[in-house]
Amino acid sequence: MTIFEGKLVHTYADGAALRLAGLSKSFGGSPAVDGIHLEVPRGAFFGLVGQNGAGKTTTLSMAVGLLRPDAGTAHVFGADVWAGPGRAKAMIGVLPDGLAMPERLTGREVLTYLGLLRGLDRDTVDRRAGELLSVLELDAAEKTLVIEYSTGMRKKIGLATALLHAPRLLVLDEPFEAVDPVSAATIKQILRGFVAGGGSIVLSSHVMALVEQLCDHVAVIDRGRVAAVGTLDEVRAGQSLEDRFVGLVDARGGGVKELAWLSN
Numbered sequence: 270m271t272i273f274e275g276k277l278v279h280t281y282a283d284g285a286a287l288r289l290a291g292l293s294k295s296f297g298g299s300p301a302v303d304g305i306h307l308e309v310p311r312g313a314f315f316g317l318v319g320q321n322g323a324g325k326t327t328t329l330s331m332a333v334g335l336l337r338p339d340a341g342t343a344h345v346f347g348a349d350v351w352a353g354p355g356r357a358k359a360m361i362g363v364l365p366d367g368l369a370m371p372e373r374l375t376g377r378e379v380l381t382y383l384g385l386l387r388g389l390d391r392d393t394v395d396r397r398a399g400e401l402l403s404v405l406e407l408d409a410a411e412k413t414l415v416i417e418y419s420t421g422m423r424k425k426i427g428l429a430t431a432l433l434h435a436p437r438l439l440v441l442d443e444p445f446e447a448v449d450p451v452s453a454a455t456i457k458q459i460l461r462g463f464v465a466g467g468g469s470i471v472l473s474s475h476v477m478a479l480v481e482q483l484c485d486h487v488a489v490i491d492r493g494r495v496a497a498v499g500t501l502d503e504v505r506a507g508q509s510l511e512d513r514f515v516g517l518v519d520a521r522g523g524g525v526k527e528l529a530w531l532s533n
């Protein structure tokens with residue numbers, strides 16, 4: 270047992286940051302996630318990779334309490350995400366896919382609103398919001414409404430909202446999508462610093478080079494199931510992550526022969 274915010278919190282003996290057991294979800298009778306078991310060790314930088322439609326977003330949404338599973342459980346540092354969401358959610362910072370934001374607020378207002386909702390005091394919110402806007406180079410757009418943000422700016426303000434309450438686990442769905450290289454370098458630095466400071470991260474990405482650069486653990490999701498999981502080196506098995514990934518999901522060269530009419 271450990272104490273969190275003055276309450277006794279059950280923890281597993283090994284203290285996984287995130288533990289998914291038998292998570293499943295079907296849409297219209299078709300399984301999108303089919304009994305996923307995953308364990309993200311405390312302090313891990315964990316990459317989730319998979320083809321389009323493999324089930325990454327569905328898995329992460331169920332893991333953080335945004336989408337109710339048909340079956341299975343998700344625990345964050347031992348706290349059940351679905352049975353007692355308050356405790357689990359206090360420990361998670363989430364960057365969801367296709368982020369829904371209050372569009373008619375400025376970046377700073379979004380941070381202030383969400384920070385106060387998280388129970389932070391006004392001074393802390395103001396200070397952290399200022400620092401996040403500055404580090405993520407959104408300070409020039411401080412007074413711009415979110416509806417006027419570019420896709421990359423939306424990712425960055427989404428990341429700022431995920432970090433604002435200093436969570437212990439970050440769950441980031443495609444955090445680098447549409448983000449320019451300079452901002453990406455800043456975000457990598459922030460994320461590495463977060464892990465170095467004792468935090469744990471799960472992120473999904475299609476960019477294998479990025480996962481190889483950042484992550485120490487990887488899971489390959491294929492058609493709603495875990496095709497491979499382990500440390501980066503275990504999953505790569507002596508190959509590049511991209512070659513290993515393509516081999517695992519058996520997608521190499523699919524369909525290209527069908528486009529012969531493209532040749533001049």
Ligand SMILES: Nc1ncnc2c1ncn2[C@@H]1O[C@H](COP(=O)(O)OP(=O)(O)OP(=O)(O)O)[C@@H](O)[C@H]1O
Pocket residue numbers: 296297300301319320321322323324325326327328
């Ligand atoms: N709300 C929904 N209604 C119906 N089907 C859905 C819904 N959300 C996801 N799906 C289906 O579930 C499957 C998994 O989708 P999911 O978005 O989890 O994949 P993904 O791995 O995140 O894909 P991508 O890499 O393209 O983001 C897909 O077949 C998708 O069409």
